[in-house]
Amino acid sequence: MHQIVRAETLHGAHLHHEHHWEWSWAPMAISFGVLLLLPVAFALKFVYQLQLPAIIAAGVGTPLVLAGISKWIYEGATQHSAISNVSPVGVGVFIIGEILIFLGLFASYWTLRLSVSAEAVWPPAGTPHLNLVLPLVMTAILVASSLTYHVAEERLDHDRKGAFLFWLTLSIALGATFLACTAYEYTHLFEEGFLPATNQFSAAFYSLTGFHGSHVLVGLASFVAIFLGMVFGRVHRNLVKVAGIYWHFVDIVWFFVASQVYFW
Numbered sequence: 001m002h003q004i005v006r007a008e009t010l011h012g013a014h015l016h017h018e019h020h021w022e023w024s025w026a027p028m029a030i031s032f033g034v035l036l037l038l039p040v041a042f043a044l045k046f047v048y049q050l051q052l053p054a055i056i057a058a059g060v061g062t063p064l065v066l067a068g069i070s071k072w073i074y075e076g077a078t079q080h081s082a083i084s085n086v087s088p089v090g091v092g093v094f095i096i097g098e099i100l101i102f103l104g105l106f107a108s109y110w111t112l113r114l115s116v117s118a119e120a121v122w123p124p125a126g127t128p129h130l131n132l133v134l135p136l137v138m139t140a141i142l143v144a145s146s147l148t149y150h151v152a153e154e155r156l157d158h159d160r161k162g163a164f165l166f167w168l169t170l171s172i173a174l175g176a177t178f179l180a181c182t183a184y185e186y187t188h189l190f191e192e193g194f195l196p197a198t199n200q201f202s203a204a205f206y207s208l209t210g211f212h213g214s215h216v217l218v219g220l221a222s223f224v225a226i227f228l229g230m231v232f233g234r235v236h237r238n239l240v241k242v243a244g245i246y247w248h249f250v251d252i253v254w255f256f257v258a259s260q261v262y263f264w
Contacts, residue, residue, distance in 0.1 A: 024071065024072065024075055025068075025071065026067075026068040026069070026071040026072035026075065027068065027072070028068075029064045029065070029067055029068030029071070030064070030065055030068035030069060030072070031068075032061070032064055033060075033061040033062065033063075033064030033065035033066075033067075033068060034061070034065060035061070036057045036058070036060055036061030036064070037057070037058055037061035037062065037065065040057045040061070041054045041055075041057040041058040041061060042054075044057060046196070046197055069218060069221055070221070070225075073221060073222050073225040073239075074225065090242075091242040091245050091246060092245070094246075095245070095246070095249050098215075098249070101211075102211070102253055102256075105204075105207055105208055105211060106208075106256065106260065108204065108207075109204045109208065109260060109261075110260075112200055112201075112204060113264065122201070123199070123201040124199045124200060124201055125199070126193075126194070126198045126199045126202075127194065127198070127199060127201055127202065128189065128192045128193075128194050130262060131185070132262055132263070134181060134184075134185055135258040135262045136258075137181065138178055138181045138182070138254070138258070139254060139255070139258055141174050141177055141178045141181070142174070142175075142178055142250075142251045142254050143251065144174055145170075145171045145174035145175050145178070145247070145251070146247060146248050146251045148167050148168075148170040148171045148174065149167070149168070149171040149223075149244055149247055149248075150244070151167045152164050152166075152167035152168045152170075152171060153240060153241070153244055155167060156237070156240060161230065164230065165227065165230060165231070168223060168226065168227055168230075169227070171223060171247075172220060172223045172224065172227065175216055175219060175220045175223065175247075176220060178216055179213060179216055179217065179220070182209065182213050204261070205261055208257050208260070208261055209257060209261065212250070212253060212254060212257050215250045215253070216250055218246075219243070219246055219247045219250050222239070222243040222246070223243065223247075225239075226239060226240055226243060
């Protein structure tokens with residue numbers, strides 16, 4: 001049984017704690033889940049035309065990703081950091097990695113778009129008319145959600161729990177509305193036969209908007225975890241801070257996604 005070692009000195013009391021390793025299965029679950037969802041399931045479906053194995057891979061990968069994210073958020077909400085104030089630095093490093101991933105997707109789209117001659121039609125044949133009002137509405141929704149979350153953080157700084165939960169709820173509602181808009185758009189495009197395999201533009205369109213939508217979903221999951229943690233009195237202020245940093249990042253990325261995909 002581990003015990004805390006306490007040492008008293010002539011100049012004052014000093015506490016010495018045994019070092020211990022903190023471990024979590026969440027990163028491994030997320031990694032394997034993403035591996036099964038992206039390269040494996042997509043390759044089986046769109047490259048090898050093996051629908052059943054693709055469904056199995058996605059069926060295993062999806063719960064792994066969701067379980068890993070849930071576990072990671074729970075740990076962030078309930079466990080004390082091994083190193084104080086490391087969370088903001090960690091999320092900064094994480095966002096840098098996310099920026100590089102998005103840059104890879106954007107670079108692929110830019111290469112595709114710039115390779116089209118001035119005489120060619122873009123988007124290519126098979127692409128239905130995209131509603132250009134909807135992405136503007138979605139942009140306004142995301143900007144509003146960033147503002148409401150900023151207000152929520154200010155209320156928390158003044159220890160106004162009720163006001164914090166109110167503004168956090170608004171942020172959750174706005175984020176969910178954004179995803180509902182995405183689902184609405186996808187549904188209508190699918191009905192018109194515009195699928196990821198329709199043409200080059202459709203592959204880029206669904207990759208960029210879908211990848212961004214997955215980030216919105218993760219942000220919403222963190223908001224829900226914060227809400228529940230605050231209700232039951234088990235949430236760390238650092239989690240509130242890093243969730244806000246992440247959400248603002250997702251908001252900024254949408255400006256690039258919307259401008260490139262819908263208006264270029």
